[in-house]
Amino acid sequence: MTIRQQVLVLYLATSALDSDVVGWSAYDGTGRTSPTTGDGDEPPYRSGVHALEDGWRLFQAAQLIPPYPGREYDVSFLKHEFFFERLVETETGSGAGELRRGRLRSAP
Structure with a gap:
């Protein structure tokens, strides 16, 4: 068995x-799936707390930077970004798990 990392950005x-x-990306270090970005589909979790409850570990949250005076309503990047990780056991030399809707499924 080999340990691989999965990363979930919420x-x-x-x-x-x-x-x-409001948006997400998922990266699967098992090599089983390619990166996915949430566009119009249902998010893998309703909140960051739900990801924690499913075993994801939070390892980075965005800094809270206040807007400059007069720029409070400008549209910009999504600023409340949280990075989660999960370590997954895979078969040696191959991706044996896949990330789908926040759940790890075994390969056929």
Whole structure:
């Protein structure tokens, strides 16, 4: 068995970890799937707390930087970005797991 990392990036509506997911990306280090970005589909979790409850480990959250005076309503990047990881055992030399909707499924 080999250990591989899966990374889940959740963009939340606010800086609170229990706020709604508004965007996401998933990266599967098992090599089983290619990177995916959430565009119009249902997010893998409703909030960051739900990802924690499913075994993901939070390892980075965006800095909270206040807007400059007069720029409070400017549209920009998604600023409430949270990085999660999960370590997964795979068959030696191949990707044996896949990331689908926040769940690890065994390869056929």
